[in-house]
Amino acid sequence: MTFLALSTSVHRYESSGIHTGMWLGEFTHFYDALTGAGHEVTLASVDGGAVPIDPVSLKTPVIQMGGTNKRYEDPEFMALLDDTPAIGEVNLAAFDGIYLIGGHGTMFDFPTEPVARAVAHFADAGKIVSAVCHGPCGLLGVPLASGETLLHGRRATGYSWTEEKLANRTDEVPFSLEDKLRAEAGEYTKAKVPMTKHVVVDGKLITCQNPMSATGVGEAVVELLRA
Template sequence: MKILAVSTSVHRYATSGIRTGMWLGEFTHFYDVLTEAGHEVDLASVAGGVVPIDPVSLKTPVIQMGGTNKRYEDPEFMSLLDDTPAIANVDLDAYDGIFLNGGHGTMYDFDSADLSRAVAHFADAGKVVSAVCHGPCGLLGVTLADGTSLLSGLKVTGYSWAEEKLAMRADEVPFSLEDKLKAEAGEYSTATVPMTKHVVVDGTLVTGQNPMSASGVGEAVVEQLER
C-alpha cells in the first residue's frame, strides 16, 4: 500500500528569520517503519520543490530526539527531498493514507486550503490520517463532507507547550499547538514526561506527540493498513 507524506515548505520563522523546516528524523523514522513493512511512502510538500530541513534536527542525538540516523548521509534517500510535488498536484486517489510530518515550518503553511482538502479527502474515504509533532497543525480547521470538524470528538496529541519551552521556541512560534488542539478535539493528551513517546489512535486517526513518537506513529499506521 502507499502513503502520502507531506512536508512544510517554510524554511524560516517569521519572527526572527531563524531557519526551520521539516524535522528530518520524523520523516526518516516513519519512512523506515513503513517501507520495512513492505509499504511505499511518497513525499510531497505544501508548495512543491525542495523541502527545507530544520538544521536543529541534524544536530540532535538520535536516541534523545528522534534524530536522523544515517539517512542524511544517504544521497539516494535525500534525493526524495529535492523536487517534491505540491500537494495541490497530487493524485490523492493513488494513496491509502496521509502522513503529516512535523517541524516548526508547519505552523506557517499547514493551514493551506489545498492541504486541508487533501486531509478531508482521506478522512471522508475512511483512509488513514496520521501526523506527528507539529504535523497536527494540518488537522486544524479541516471540515469534512458532512460539514463537521475533522477533530470534533476525537482523541489527539501533538507537540505540547511544555516542549516548546524546553526547545526554547516558545517566543518564536505563532501559536500554541496544544491550545488549538484542545479547542478543536474531543480530548488532547500528552506523555507524562515531555519529549518521550506518546501515540494516540482514534479510529483511522493516528497522532504522535513529538519526534520520539515518529516510529510509533509508523507502527500504528502499519497496523491500520494491514487490518
C-alpha cells in the same frame, strides 16, 4: 500499499528569520517503518520543490531523534527531498493514507486550504490520516463532508507547550498547538514526561506528540494497513 507523506515548505520563522523546516527524523523513522513492512512512501510538500530541513533536527542527540538517523548520509534517500510535488498537484486518490510530518515550519503553512483539502479527502474516503509533533497543525479546522470538523469529538495529541518551552521556540511560534488541539479535539492527551513517546490512535486518525513518536506512528499505520 502506498502512503503520502507531506512536508512543510517554510524554511524560516517569520519573526526572526531563523532557519526552520521539516524535522528530518520524523520522516526517516516513519519511512523506515512503512518501507520495512513492504509499503511505499511518496514525499510531497506544500509548495513543491526542495524540502527545507530544520537544522536543529540534524544536531539533536540520538536519544531525542528517536533513533540513529543514518538516512541523512544516504544520497539516494536524500534525493527524495530535492524535488517534491506540491500537495495541490498530487493525485490523492492514488494513496491509501496521508502522514503529516512535523517541524516548526508546519505552523505557518499546514493550516491552509490546500492542506485542509488533502486531509479532508483522506478522512472523507475512510482512509488513514496520521500526523506527528507539529504535523497536527494540518488537522486544525479541517471541514469534512459531514459538516463536522476533523477533530470534533476525536482523541488527539501533538507537540505540547512545555516542549515548546524546552525547545526555546515560544517567541517564534504563531500559536500554542496544545491550546489549539485542546480547543478543537474531543480530548487532548500528552505524555507525563515531555519529549517521550506518546501515540494516540482513534480509529483511522493517528496523532503523535513529538520526534520520539515518529517510529510509533509508523508502526501504528502499519497495523491499520494490515487490518
